[in-house]
Amino acid sequence: xxxxxxxxxxxxxxxxxxxxxxxxxxxxxxxxxxxxxxxxxxxxxxxxxxxxxxxxxxxxxxxxxxxxxxxxxxxxxxxxxxxxxxxxxxxxxxxxxxxxxxxxxxxxxxxxxxxxxxxxxxxxxxxxxxxxxxxxxxxxxxxxxxxxxxxxxxxxxxxxxxxxxxxxxxxxxxxxxxxxxxxxxxxxxxxxxxxxxxxxxxxxxxxxxxxxxxxxxxxxxxxxxxxxxxxxxxxxxxxxxxxxxxxxxx
Amino acid sequence: xxxxxxxxxxxxxxxxxxxxxxxxxxxxxxxxxxxxxxxxxxxxxxxxxxxxxxxxxxxxxxxxxxxxxxxxxxxxxxxxxxxxxxxxxxxxxxxxxxxxxxxxxxxxxxxxxxxxxxxxxxxxxxxxxxxxxxxxxxxxxxxxxxxxxxxxxxxxxxxxxxxxxxxxxxxxxxxxxxxxxxxxxxxxxxxxxxxxxxxxxxxxxxxxxxxxxxxxxxxxxxxxxxxxxxxxxxxxxxxxxxxxxxxxxxxxxxxxxxxxxxxxxxxxxxxxxxxxxxxxxxxxxxxxxxxxxxxxxxxxxxx
Ligand SMILES: Nc1ncnc2c1ncn2[C@@H]1O[C@H](COP(=O)(O)OP(=O)(O)OP(=O)(O)O)[C@@H](O)[C@H]1O
Ligand SMILES: [Mg+2]
Numbered sequence: 001x002x003x004x005x006x007x008x009x010x011x012x013x014x015x016x017x018x019x020x021x022x023x024x025x026x027x028x029x030x031x032x033x034x035x036x037x038x039x040x041x042x043x044x045x046x047x048x049x050x051x052x053x054x055x056x057x058x059x060x061x062x063x064x065x066x067x068x069x070x071x072x073x074x075x076x077x078x079x080x081x082x083x084x085x086x087x088x089x090x091x092x093x094x095x096x097x098x099x100x101x102x103x104x105x106x107x108x109x110x111x112x113x114x115x116x117x118x119x120x121x122x123x124x125x126x127x128x129x130x131x132x133x134x135x136x137x138x139x140x141x142x143x144x145x146x147x148x149x150x151x152x153x154x155x156x157x158x159x160x161x162x163x164x165x166x167x168x169x170x171x172x173x174x175x176x177x178x179x180x181x182x183x184x185x186x187x188x189x190x191x192x193x194x195x196x197x198x199x200x201x202x203x204x205x206x207x208x209x210x211x212x213x214x215x216x217x218x219x220x221x222x223x224x225x226x227x228x229x230x231x232x233x234x235x236x237x238x239x240x241x242x243x244x245x246x247x248x249x250x
Numbered sequence: 251x252x253x254x255x256x257x258x259x260x261x262x263x264x265x266x267x268x269x270x271x272x273x274x275x276x277x278x279x280x281x282x283x284x285x286x287x288x289x290x291x292x293x294x295x296x297x298x299x300x301x302x303x304x305x306x307x308x309x310x311x312x313x314x315x316x317x318x319x320x321x322x323x324x325x326x327x328x329x330x331x332x333x334x335x336x337x338x339x340x341x342x343x344x345x346x347x348x349x350x351x352x353x354x355x356x357x358x359x360x361x362x363x364x365x366x367x368x369x370x371x372x373x374x375x376x377x378x379x380x381x382x383x384x385x386x387x388x389x390x391x392x393x394x395x396x397x398x399x400x401x402x403x404x405x406x407x408x409x410x411x412x413x414x415x416x417x418x419x420x421x422x423x424x425x426x427x428x429x430x431x432x433x434x435x436x437x438x439x440x441x442x443x444x445x446x447x448x449x450x451x452x453x454x455x456x457x458x459x460x461x462x463x464x465x466x467x468x469x470x471x472x473x474x475x476x477x478x479x480x481x482x483x484x485x486x487x488x489x490x491x492x493x494x495x496x497x498x499x500x501x502x503x504x505x506x507x508x509x510x511x512x513x514x515x516x517x518x519x520x521x522x523x524x525x526x527x528x529x530x531x532x533x534x535x536x537x538x539x540x541x542x543x544x545x546x547x548x549x550x551x552x553x
Contacts, residue, residue, distance in 0.1 A: 072460035080451045080454075084451035085452075088470075088474065097459055101465065102460060149459060
């Protein structure tokens with residue numbers, strides 16, 4: 001297991017946002033945290049990133065307990081829901097930020113930025129500012145920025161939520177390909193089950209701070225374990241999706 | 251007879267017109283007129299323009315003209331003498347010292363307080379925000395009295411201060427304290443909404459990539475707030491320069507010692523030294539115009 005959560009509890013002013021959360025994700029996997037709004041998905045992601053602290057329980061990354069390790073030392077990249085690009089820096093400076101902070105050499109930073117701009121097919125746009133980009137382009141920059149310092153784990157909070165439906169599907173495929181190409185363990189948050197089914201190899205279903213079920217998309221559709229999952233997951237949609245996948249494999 | 255002369259151009263009228271200048275007067279007129287350019291109702295438009303123009307003429311232009319004309323009524327030479335008068339220069343120095351102190355202290359306080367309240371949640375957050383607004387809702391005269399009751403001879407810190415030879419009331423520290431008090435919400439009030447709207451995401455993103463607090467502030471937070479900060483500083487400076495009530499109570503009007511420009515104007519006027527009073531007022535008007543220009547420039551930069 002690359003990431004492991006063990007009996008995590010987290011409260012906000014007495015409100016139980018994570019209730020005995022336990023799961024593990026193997027190296028190289030792409031997992032989705034799927035659940036209704038307010039079910040505690042972001043909270044879990046933020047605790048893995050070190051942005052929030054669990055009240056009790058252990059978080060392990062690569063077998064090491066990281067509860068007391070600051071987020072910047074956990075080897076993670078984080079893509080925020082609305083990207084949180086630095087609006088007063090160019091695209092290139094955004095991508096370079098993590099490396100600049102680590103005091104990497106100029107030549108090395110330049111090389112890496114170029115490499116990443118190529119990866120997201122935005123070689124020409126390095127000198128633009130975030131507000132001069134489309135939603136999809138911003139998302140790709142946020143992705144590149146998170147990857148720049150070579151993290152071992154990528155966390156994405158609702159990476160497609162701010163993008164309109166048509167582009168979303170393309171971007172989804174793109175992101176999946178990228179993650180496969182880079183070979184990085186990733187966890188993304190979504191409340192859209194179609195998105196989770198299409199992109200993830202493992203789905204973790206959350207509800208009211210607890211985990212309802214963990215499994216591969218087919219698994220969850222074939223045998224939903226709790227009443228909530230049965231209601232929440234639309235099996236027909238999975239069937240449609242499966243047919244889609246068969247007709248046009250990724 | 252003398253009383254009538256005074257009510258013609260009351261002392262407060264002159265001090266207020268300085269504040270009007272830095273208020274919303276001119277910039278909001280442009281905003282009101284432009285949207286109606288091509289619409290019907292021309293007569294309504296003309297009526298409104300006439301009304302507003304007349305109002306501003308009577309309330310703003312006329313008093314300013316009076317200041318200038320009266321200041322120069324005995325000729326340029328007398329005007330110059332009045333302006334470079336020893337006590338006027340000392341009052342100008344004190345006004346500048348109080349203004350600079352207020353700007354420095356309130357910029358630091360405003361930055362810290364707005365950052366704290368915009369980016370962190372804690373118990374008593376609302377209470378703190380409400381406390382910061384007190385100088386806006388309290389009369390400056392009361393503010394001055396509060397300082398006298400605290401630091402004056404009969405005040406509850408009076409004994410202690412006397413024993414240590416520290417003089418605050420009827421001395422320069424009191425004037426500076428009162429000015430700081432009256433102006434401390436300005437920078438906070440400007441910064442808070444901007445910091446609040448910015449959210450914490452960008453800072454968290456920078457933190458996750460290993461940036462320290464100082465780097466985060468310089469590279470992420472500051473570029474976002476710099477024009478707003480400058481705007482707050484300008485408002486604060488404008489108010490500090492014109493402050494009359496609180497300073498009047500605490501200064502004791504010691505000429506050449508604790509007099510600021512507005513107080514000096516009042517003293518000259520009470521001595522029926524009208525020309526000198528207007529000459530000194532004109533310094534405040536010039537400062538106000540400079541601030542107005544700076545303010546409009548910053549407003550334009552802030553887009
Ligand atoms: N900083 C906080 N202070 C207080 N309550 C919080 C805080 N963060 C989250 N919560 C609460 O914890 C619960 C879970 O929040 P979380 O953001 O994890 O949900 P989510 O599953 O990501 O929802 P969404 O899909 O709407 O983003 C919510 O009820 C929320 O109100
Ligand atoms: Mg969320």
